[in-house]
Amino acid sequence: MFDRIAPTYDKLNHMLSLGIDRRWRRSAVDALGRFNPQKILDIATGTGDFALLLAKRIKPQQITGADISEGMMAVGREKVKEAGLQDVISFQWEDCTKLSFPDGMFDAVTSAYGVRNFHDLDAGLREMYRVLRPGGHLLIVELTPPPGFPMKQLFWLYAHVVMPLVGRFISHDNSAYTYLPASMEAFPQAEQMEGILRKVGFSEVEWKRFTFGISTMYLAEKQP
Numbered sequence: 001m002f003d004r005i006a007p008t009y010d011k012l013n014h015m016l017s018l019g020i021d022r023r024w025r026r027s028a029v030d031a032l033g034r035f036n037p038q039k040i041l042d043i044a045t046g047t048g049d050f051a052l053l054l055a056k057r058i059k060p061q062q063i064t065g066a067d068i069s070e071g072m073m074a075v076g077r078e079k080v081k082e083a084g085l086q087d088v089i090s091f092q093w094e095d096c097t098k099l100s101f102p103d104g105m106f107d108a109v110t111s112a113y114g115v116r117n118f119h120d121l122d123a124g125l126r127e128m129y130r131v132l133r134p135g136g137h138l139l140i141v142e143l144t145p146p147p148g149f150p151m152k153q154l155f156w157l158y159a160h161v162v163m164p165l166v167g168r169f170i171s172h173d174n175s176a177y178t179y180l181p182a183s184m185e186a187f188p189q190a191e192q193m194e195g196i197l198r199k200v201g202f203s204e205v206e207w208k209r210f211t212f213g214i215s216t217m218y219l220a221e222k223q224p
Helices: 002-016 020-033 049-057 070-083 121-131 151-171 176-186 190-200
Strands: 039-043 062-067 089-093 106-112 132-143 202-210 215-222
Touching: 020 049, 020 106, 020 132, 020 202, 020 215, 039 049, 039 121, 049 062, 049 070, 049 089, 049 106, 062 070, 070 089, 106 121, 121 132, 121 190, 151 176, 190 202, 190 215
Parallel strands: 039 062, 039 106, 062 089, 106 132
Antiparallel strands: 132 215, 202 215
16 A cells, blocks of 8 residues: 555645644654764654654764655655765665564664554564664654544544545545544554553653644653
């Protein structure tokens, strides 16, 4: 599915969020930036949007973008080439539940709008924990249904009516943007996600809602 929608993925993301997703991403990157990570793994990197933002705002030595969709990464490689960041950002096919990297390799592991697609969330988080060095940081940004009235009800209409219609029109894919709201609603939220991260072993877990809770950032540390 992600291979099929790769050519229109970025355009649709920004269109469906009315461009607000760019602000969410910048806020999340700046929250991580205070730790000055130099080796970053961006899981479910997709077309590399978040990896490019990390490179521009944090300026680390190395970013590895990992994804299971070669179609998405092909778009990302072209974007990195256009930005002249081939020496900083590389892409690698990876199954998030069975990463090929050694223990403690990265200063930070990030994932923007990809964790809800993990077929085994606990296994994926354990692998992210494993490849982090002690004292390293995990950053997750994810779409979440707003918790309060009336945004919860308004967003339900938007997600279940507008998103699928616009998604089908632009991407010509009948399933992708029906899958999106379903995956959001199935994903653990706020305190529940914090509990899952702590169970995996992360400490200093914090989370922050953006724009009435449409998006949520999770920032956690691997114990030194």
